[in-house]
Amino acid sequence: MRRTLRWLQLGGRQREFALTVALGCSTAALYSAYQRKPLYADAGNATGSWNGKSAIVSSDDPSRASGKEGQRTTTAALKDRLVKGPLDPEPPPPPTKGHSVFDAEGDSPSDPLQAWQYATERVAAASGNFTNFDTTSLREKIKGLLVPKWIRQLPDWMNKLQNELSMAPWSLSWEIWEEAHDPEVNPEIIWDARVRVGQDLCQEEQAFLKKRQRSTARALAKYIGVPESEVHPEDVPTIGICGSGGGLRALVAGSSSYQAAAEDGLFDCVTYTAGVSGSCWLQTLYYSSIGRQNFLRIINHLKDRTQVHIAYPPALLGALSQAPTNKYLLSGFVEKLRGVPDADFGLVDIYGLALAARLLVPRGGLRVSAYDLKVSNQGFYTDRGTQPLPIYTAVRHEIPDAVGDVERLAKEARFTTKHYDYFQWFEWTPYEFYSEELDAGIPTWAVGRKWQNGDCIWRDNGLALPELKIPLMMGIWGSAFCATLSHYYKEIRPILKSSGMSGLDTLIAGKNEDLSKVHPIDPAVIPNYVLGMRDRLPKTAPESLHSASHLQLMDAGMANNLPIYPLLRPGRDVDVIIAFDASADVKGDNWIRVVDGYARQRNIKGWPMGAGWPPQSNTQHQTVLELEDAQENAPARVKRKLTPSERERQDPPDLGYCTVWAGSKEERQEYMDEPVPRQIESPDDDWHLTSPNAGIAVIYYPFMANKKVPGVDPMESDFLSTWNFVYTPDQIDKCVALARANYEEGREQTKRTIRAVWERKRALRLQREEEAHEFAKSWRVKRGTAHLRRNGDVGQGDQFT
Template sequence: MFSSYRLIYGSSRHFLGSASLIAGYGLYRGLANPQKIKTEALPGTKWVDNALPTEQLEKRDTKTAASGKTLKSGDSDGLSPGLGNDDSWAWENFSNKLSNIGSSIGSVKWSELPDKVTDLIVPTWLQTLPESIRKLQREVDMGPGSLADEIWAEAADTTINPEIAETARVSIGNDLSPEEISFREQRRLHTRHALAHYLEIPVGDIHPDDVPTIAICGSGGGLRALVAGASSYACARQAGLFDCAMYTAGVSGSCWLQCLYFSSLGKQNYRKVLKHLKHRLGIHLAFPPPALRLLTSAPTNKFLLSGFIEKSRGDPEADFGLVDIYGTLLAARLLVPKGELEIDPMDLKISNQRRYIDSGLHPMPIYTMVRHEIPPEHKDKPIPSEERSEELEQQTKTTSWFSWWEISPYNVWCEEIGAGIPTWSLGRPFHEGVSQPGANGLALPEVRIPMMLGVFGSAFCATLSHYYKEIRPVIKGITGFGGLDTLLSGRDDDLYKVHPIDPAAIPNFALGLDGRVSETCPKSIFTSTHLKLMDAGMSNNLPIYPLLRPGRDIDILIAFDASADIKTENWLSVADGYVKQRSIKGWPVGIGWPRGSSAEEQTVRELDQAQASTPDEASQRVAEAKTVADDDLSYCTVWIGSATERSTDTEQPISNRIRPDSDLDISQSGLAIIYFPLLPNDKVPGIHPDKSDFMSTWNFIYTPEEIDQVTALAQANFEEGREQTKRCVKAIYERKKKLRLAKEDEEEKEKWRRRFKGNADHFR
């Protein structure tokens, strides 16, 4: 099965074969860049130059928003949620593009090409691609009886999408939603019993207030993070730890994992998720034959295309681009079962996942995205970087940042704005805090998970600065690299503002809320009809920030890090700035990989090369080498924070790294961080996260054997820290118990003091 597929795709695991690359790229350009086809740009889908900063990408929305106008629909047919005549023409033009693509490929006279060329770069499936394209074109044709017509009719059916009849309002404030508070109450009933089982303590001896609030999070890292995360979570579940968790959170591939776990495919069992992945990851998501088959055959065609059609036709102001196609292709691989028949439409909405958590049976998932806030360009003639004032440079550095957006089955929320909306209302336009219905009084359905899969994993929407950091290690040996590196490094601020690939567009619920939300909210967000959201790994590859939200009161944060750049990027340490800015107490400041740990191999080599002239000197060098190894992190590292804040910026970081064999005396401590990096392990030979070719973030093919290898590695690493993690959880439990008893004792003494004082008054 895999040998024939690899023959088509060639020996490299990171690149498509020439034929599929041409076809896939042509399909994308035909759908997402109409200027390249001899037709006019769709009036309902405004395509933009991809190489623009987010600020400029959102600028075109400003005029509409500034005028105070809400999104209008034109004349409606009475059934469709606000589709006007102009939008109908736009959809027809869009549909015709598929026909243009098929015709352009079909016009090639394959029979006239040499047989060897045809056999090598023009496989049979490419020759038959025009017919598949024409079939897909018929599916998305809005003619009566077409699939798109059926999907659009169902979009206005309140029995299928009950949320469309509801008016949504923006909740302003930083408090947790009533739904999440109710969930926490229900979940505590389960975690108390789970903790008793995990720590082997009679449940009757555990007071509800002593149960630690535990959050488990997974990193970004594509399919590597998805597979490794599933294995790590499965191990935590088997050990009894996962059932003690209140929250899970993810970035990129770990968001995909949460979607699978809370679906009819994963059935809330990570072993079943891994089994499902073995059936589905052996074929590249961009390989046209299986993708087109799923998009043109029932029942998967409606399942996969519903979100695409609802967004493309129902939100004419949104950009349609690579992220949307990417999400649809991801869904075709991840959300479709082995037999491709037993699909469940309930798997298509994040808000539907509340059916698994309302009773507290499972932890609440948190999905993450970021928006890149870029300062406005200098209005006058651009000033060369060497002539810019220090003030302007400082302003540029301090005003360009990523704001984090979280999604749970209950709410979509942004800390930077200090506001949120119900998850079921994501995808509809808002104005001045109220959702705007279509001409027929109905709103658009919630954005489908296939679209969100693309947003969660859209690492390719990185800035040019991120791209250069990715390729820099590869090109360091090229002649002239030094000069090029100096030039590009000096322009990093400029590279940091440019996104070559346009992020996804989602209607902005903060439109028109100027003066009513947090003062930290960037002003540009009040005038943009759409948000440009992307992979949260652009900011931090671990979803730490949402778990530090006030009200969630996390006691223990367990992080499984499958990042490709664990040591160099040091994602745990990146959180220090966030914690300092928000004056968060309890975070173990200064944690993460030791500074310079990425140069450990060089240090060891230098120690080896150094010649010892005496036995004492030799012993000293051995001790130095051991110090290098001891300072580095291992398979499991625990840090304990302080309950007090630093009083000054110059004060030394307060954190306590717990050695694996140490007893934990943390009676006055803060947050506990338990860190599991995906490192090579001698118990699983033949696999190395940094060196094994198939474990690249950009690899989208995993054989069952490779999945077994990654699963075994993650499992071996978890076992290394299993007992240390258990001791930490028990220590935090004992701390909470001790503090509660001390508080109760003090309250009892105060009660007796008041009673004694009251009795003493009778003797006066």
């Protein structure tokens, strides 16, 4: 172990030198062993004449070493030979049974000095081979075995990327920045923009709703199986589908759920789609040249592209250093770095770049389209009302300064200013970037510019910056790792409890308020478009917005992993919300229940208060009984019936694959009481949906295990983790099959719910028309009676009679 630690403590060059020396020594030893000639000592002839010569070949024959005289004779003869030189050559000694050390090479020296010289030359030759050994090639071979090829290519990639981003003439960055000033490439750079303040929808979205209403009327008739003549556009329910966050799991499962809804005819009846995190990526692919408004194409695309991690260097660096993907991916980053130099370039931006390189590049990487890089371009698919309007979401974490003395604040500030941290919601559509809390928005094509006093700041050349590109926003939409320390602690808290560190858990839990205000990783930023608009914003706007030059935006899943809030915005008048929840813990997080607080704060009428997973209230007594019932030595307890009091203490059943709640528009007198949700469990409960006072219908599909798809459980299958970015085609098929199976479980209930809402709206329209007809009839009658009274008063008719 100590040797291992010492080895790890060595530097990179030291380890490389040690490996080279070790392998060199072993190579030399093998070489010398291979080149050494055999030593034969089995000759039986007389050795008297050989003792006076140089001992090139030795023998263990004792006759050669007998007597001091022989030794002196041998020594004297050797000295005499070395001094006089080879003047009188003598015949060689007899061979040792036909073998000689020189026979192998066919070279027999004529005398011992030549033999010594020959042996010396052989040693020098062997030494020269070792000295001239190519250590560089050996080092390269070692690197090839131990170091991956992509690491050896990393310097070349980085040098190439650095050269392309050097802004040198005709470099890639220079070309991108030149096109950023070209109105033919980016026409929005010459368009003027102002901040729109108001609670109503923008004009483009209002026009979309009228066109979408006519399109969904035909689709609804086909979906519920009635003639088109019976479906009036005003009767069509406004349906919003929302997909949860959850990384690639939400992307794959959402693609399957949306595809099942499309095959059923439901997706054509939808007016809005809203997404968080992975569902935002899904909407991006749907309105791109890759998806082409086909979810099957998206699923096949994911099979091709998700087998490699988004951060795998060879794939990522290859896309960034090769045409045409390098310009396609880096354009938004060059524009941001050059156009907004004071904006931070951080981990979220790199994350968005990696996501785009994996998800927005088709197989082969050649058929990329720059048209896919702008959210505003998605209006091409929605302007005619043929597709739903996508809504992308992000949040800003407002952390106000600590207030020392509330009494010193102005009275109006005590109640209009929030003194606790909270999340502000921001939304993108192809038409507008808007915040409902600020009642202010800007055109989507103007996101990325600098603003002051409600007007955009033009650059020195009289142009504006191009629209912020989608790769940057993909990082914002999915930046769940920008969570606070409190969120991170929730992930490891079960480990601390199970390991017996309850004291540490109590200590950290006591600091939760402080932990919830610290972000280890900074969120991404965009220019603050409400800077200098203090007098035009609501009084509840936080003070920090009036001085911050940029908005820090992050994953909306920090506040709610289901994007329901944008669907409750006034003016959209959503009647049915279909929530596909692929969160990590659908039951524990209970995001549907979180909406209750938002509905109370915004005074939203019609939301089904109390909807969500039922609370778990197991008592200790009941838990003990359940454990005893499970014991094999107590079979009698299994047949024991619970008493009425125990039955009341039982938890309500968990939600199924599809759950429907019906809201109500009736005013409740007491808001402190916990509302009882109206859950639609059978056709007999549909009257809650058809009632004139019925509110919003919520259809909830949690992504959970299904017996029809064995071996796949979102709570246990490792590949369905939020932090997994590698999916095999087989794993995608399993995830797709599970989402489809869950949709099939609630298919008929969903259709029945939408039909009931249509019948309610139809009945209300007919009632309004009848009331209008009666009012017009009574008005005509009143006008006719008044005319007769006027003529009667005159007595002779009018002046023309």
